[in-house]
Amino acid sequence: MINKFSKYILIAFSAIFVSGCENKLEMFNHSDGLNFIYNNNVDSIVNYSFVYGPSTAVTDTILLNVETMGFIGENAREVTLEQIPAEGTNAISGTHYVPFNDPTVKNNYVIPKGVVTATLPVIIKRDASLKSSTVTLVVGFKENNYFKSGLPKRSRFKIIFTDQLSKPANWAAYAIGYFGAYGVVKHQFLIDQTGKKWDDEYLSKELGFTSSTTYTGGTNSNYDAAYCEYLLEVIIRKLSAYNALRISQGLGVLKEADGTIVSF
Amino acid sequence: MFLASVFITSCYLDKGNYDYTPVSDIEITGIETSYLKVSAIDTLKIDPVVKSDYGDNLEYRWVIFESPVKADTIGREKNLEYFVTKGVGSYSIFLYAKSKTNGYFVHQSTSLTVGTLFTRGHYILKEDSSGNTDMDLLLDDGRLVSNILLNTQGSTLSGKPRSMGILYGKQFVDPDSLTKVSAHCLGIITYNKKISVLRASDMRKLYDHSSMFFDEPNDTPYKLLTGLWCNLYLSDNGTYSSYVGDQGTGKLGFPSGEPGGSDFWAVSPSLAGMVYWDETKSRILWSNYNGVANALTDAVNPTSNLNFNCLFMGNYKGVVYCLFRDKANQARLVLYRITTSSMSAPPKVNKVVEIAATSKMHGATMFASNQYTADIIYFVNNNKLYYYDAVNNTEYEITAAGLPANETITFVSNRQYNVATPNFDYLTIGTYLSGTYKLYMYNMIGGQPNGSPVRTTSGTGKIKETHYLGTSFSDFDLLMGKRYSR
Numbered sequence: 027m028i029n030k031f032s033k034y035i036l037i038a039f040s041a042i043f044v045s046g047c048e049n050k051l052e053m054f055n056h057s058d059g060l061n062f063i064y065n066n067n068v069d070s071i072v073n074y075s076f077v078y079g080p081s082t083a084v085t086d087t088i089l090l091n092v093e094t095m096g097f098i099g100e101n102a103r104e105v106t107l108e109q110i111p112a113e114g115t116n117a118i119s120g121t122h123y124v125p126f127n128d129p130t131v132k133n134n135y136v137i138p139k140g141v142v143t144a145t146l147p148v149i150i151k152r153d154a155s156l157k158s159s160t161v162t163l164v165v166g167f168k169e170n171n172y173f174k175s176g177l178p179k180r181s182r183f184k185i186i187f188t189d190q191l192s193k194p195a196n197w198a199a200y201a202i203g204y205f206g207a208y209g210v211v212k213h214q215f216l217i218d219q220t221g222k223k224w225d226d227e228y229l230s231k232e233l234g235f236t237s238s239t240t241y242t243g244g245t246n247s248n249y250d251a252a253y254c255e256y257l258l259e260v261i262i263r264k265l266s267a268y269n270a271l272r273i274s275q276g277l278g279v280l281k282e283a284d285g286t287i288v289s290f
Numbered sequence: 291m292f293l294a295s296v297f298i299t300s301c302y303l304d305k306g307n308y309d310y311t312p313v314s315d316i317e318i319t320g321i322e323t324s325y326l327k328v329s330a331i332d333t334l335k336i337d338p339v340v341k342s343d344y345g346d347n348l349e350y351r352w353v354i355f356e357s358p359v360k361a362d363t364i365g366r367e368k369n370l371e372y373f374v375t376k377g378v379g380s381y382s383i384f385l386y387a388k389s390k391t392n393g394y395f396v397h398q399s400t401s402l403t404v405g406t407l408f409t410r411g412h413y414i415l416k417e418d419s420s421g422n423t424d425m426d427l428l429l430d431d432g433r434l435v436s437n438i439l440l441n442t443q444g445s446t447l448s449g450k451p452r453s454m455g456i457l458y459g460k461q462f463v464d465p466d467s468l469t470k471v472s473a474h475c476l477g478i479i480t481y482n483k484k485i486s487v488l489r490a491s492d493m494r495k496l497y498d499h500s501s502m503f504f505d506e507p508n509d510t511p512y513k514l515l516t517g518l519w520c521n522l523y524l525s526d527n528g529t530y531s532s533y534v535g536d537q538g539t540g541k542l543g544f545p546s547g548e549p550g551g552s553d554f555w556a557v558s559p560s561l562a563g564m565v566y567w568d569e570t571k572s573r574i575l576w577s578n579y580n581g582v583a584n585a586l587t588d589a590v591n592p593t594s595n596l597n598f599n600c601l602f603m604g605n606y607k608g609v610v611y612c613l614f615r616d617k618a619n620q621a622r623l624v625l626y627r628i629t630t631s632s633m634s635a636p637p638k639v640n641k642v643v644e645i646a647a648t649s650k651m652h653g654a655t656m657f658a659s660n661q662y663t664a665d666i667i668y669f670v671n672n673n674k675l676y677y678y679d680a681v682n683n684t685e686y687e688i689t690a691a692g693l694p695a696n697e698t699i700t701f702v703s704n705r706q707y708n709v710a711t712p713n714f715d716y717l718t719i720g721t722y723l724s725g726t727y728k729l730y731m732y733n734m735i736g737g738q739p740n741g742s743p744v745r746t747t748s749g750t751g752k753i754k755e756t757h758y759l760g761t762s763f764s765d766f767d768l769l770m771g772k773r774y775s776r
Contacts, residue, residue, distance in 0.1 A: 247469075247470070247537075249538075250470070250537075250538040250539050250541075251533070251536060251538055252461075252504075252532045252533075252538045252539065252540070252541060252542065252543055253504060253538070253539065253541065253543070255543055256504045256505075256541075256542075256543025256544060257504075257543075259543060259544045260505075
């Protein structure tokens with residue numbers, strides 16, 4: 027009898043301690059969502075100009091990388107994109123880009139079954155207005171039957187585009203340090219004199235400049251100080267010769283549209 | 291039963307043995323703090339002294355570390371005899387001595403620097419029997435590696451040797467990994483305007499004149515050297531520079547500052563820059579620690595549009611001497627004494643001395659300065675060695691013990707190096723006789739050779755210059771007073 031009683035006591039205490047060790051886990055109950063994929067905030071912005079591409083091009087495609095949150099879908103899931111109002115001149119649907127619900131592109135906005143990432147194309151249009159303006163298209167996700175909200179900090183993608191030269195994102199701390207403040211006329215002069223685009227790719231791959239607005243992190247492994255100093259000297263000499271020619275023609279030194287003298 | 295289990299601990303009897311027995315210590319001595327060896331040539335031998343009460347009851351293990359997580363065992367005996375197979379670099383070596391009885395162990399560490407035959411020693415730039423350029427290397431252990439260009443590049447460098455310079459931390463794009471790296475290099479220039487920049491560790495050619503610029507200039511090259519924190523190239527276009535060790539391609543753009551240059555230059559340690567002669571504009575230039583060239587100006591003595599030919603430039607500490615011959619009066623020699631006081635102040639002409647008409651400097655064929663221990667200028671006249679006392683404007687013949695009179699002196703220079711071991715300050719004399727050179731290195735007292743040469747070697751050809759290549763370089767060391775001859 028004593029043995030039996032002791033056993034019940036032991037079992038009871040054991041039950042108490044066992045239950046005390048239990049850490050109940052909650053099931054994932056968040057709705058499936060979508061995020062844009064970028065490594066940092068800078069990646070959330072694309073600066074594009076049609077001037078770098080073929081002169082006959084009437085459209086171009088910006089690719090947006092997205093990822094899903096939640097369970098992997100057993101079927102293809104539609105993604106609904108929407109334009110978010112932005113500061114500056116907003117791109118006009120149908121004029122500056124192909125509407126996201128246009129039948130020609132709508133079928134591209136799908137997360138295939140069994141995958142968690144996809145690349146979605148946004149087709150921008152070379153409208154005549156872009157010759158004299160720069161427009162902004164901020165793309166976001168609209169909730170639908172498959173996806174609700176994702177991470178707020180990864181819910182926007184900004185495309186700034188034009189048909190004229192525009193300031194590359196990598197014209198930042200180091201580019202300013204070497205070549206001064208950005209200007210469209212300066213940019214065109216650099217293109218004309220060097221045969222290079224001086225766009226983000228050139229600034230990154232050839233000169234090693236990043237979009238950092240501070241000198242910390244302002245360069246990547248492609249940076250070579252001696253080359254940048256050499257190039258700067260080349261350009262200074264070319265500008266001097268160019269200005270001398272202009273002056274001899276009565277044109278004055280090279281200036282931006284607002285009258286700022288182009289200098290390096 | 292439950293309550294009993296709760297109180298079990300209180301019935302525990304501590305039966306631990308607290309009657310400790312002292313463990314005998316192990317003492318390791320006889321290991322130097324560092325060793326320098328040549329890969330695939332040298333054997334590292336270390337015979338440590340181990341004192342303990344364990345007698346033969348010790349086991350040993352020598353371990354070499356390439357990194358904290360990469361190590362190899364290179365010995366299991368007390369004495370190490372390791373044939374060095376590691377590549378060029380620095381390593382840590384640990385000796386562990388462990389008691390077989392109780393497992394007690396101690397360790398002692400040292401560092402090993404592994405070089406190749408080419409990473410350290412006196413490089414001898416020479417003219418071969420065909421009038422082209424090659425070089426030999428006198429190793430610290432006395433061995434001579436001969437005809438290095440011929441044997442590593444397949445041919446000598448076309449033309450007579452003009453100059454050589456050590457380029458510490460020279461930037462380049464590694465031809466194997468295509469990454470930007472830096473390494474100690476040799477820069478050779480010939481009178482045929484040929485340039486070869488060679489990585490010292492393996493004699494791989496990194497640059498020549500056609501590849502060392504972003505846009506190759508048509509210039510006359512004079513000298514490659516390392517300044518303070520810049521690697522410099524001096525040509526008649528001016529001074530080009532790239533930073534030591536900075537991760538770039540090492541290619542050169544445009545000269546900085548005033549154009550011009552010549553074979554006559556001096557490096558001032560206090561200026562951390564150069565003073566040199568501009569042959570084209572007949573003026574004296576100087577460059578700062580960044581290699582930016584400026585024209586020397588002086589309110590009293592002319593420094594530009596000089597109607598002179600420059601015969602020599604050299605430094606004694608922060609003083610730069612410039613010896614000129616007047617073009618209008620060939621019998622007139624003028625010695626400029628230019629002082630440099632700091633990195634931030636332009637050099638100044640301290641005084642200008644007219645060399646006496648009776649001086650044997652008038653017929654001298656070569657000159658050199660004592661760089662640190664005596665304010666004198668060496669010169670050779672009629673194959674005899676003299677020195678000019680730049681303080682008292684007097685001159686004396688120098689007797690160098692063991693220097694045969696029948697050998698023609700082709701090279702005189704004060705060669706010094708105290709950045710690291712070996713620490714030396716030699717009066718170095720090169721001679722030539724019947725296709726063979728001899729090199730004599732003398733310790734000095736007051737700038738005079740003291741006794742017999744402490745190092746000698748000989749080889750084929752005619753010596754143009756010698757330069758000591760060390761394994762370490764630090765601009766901080768130079769700022770702190772360390773010196774080496776360019």
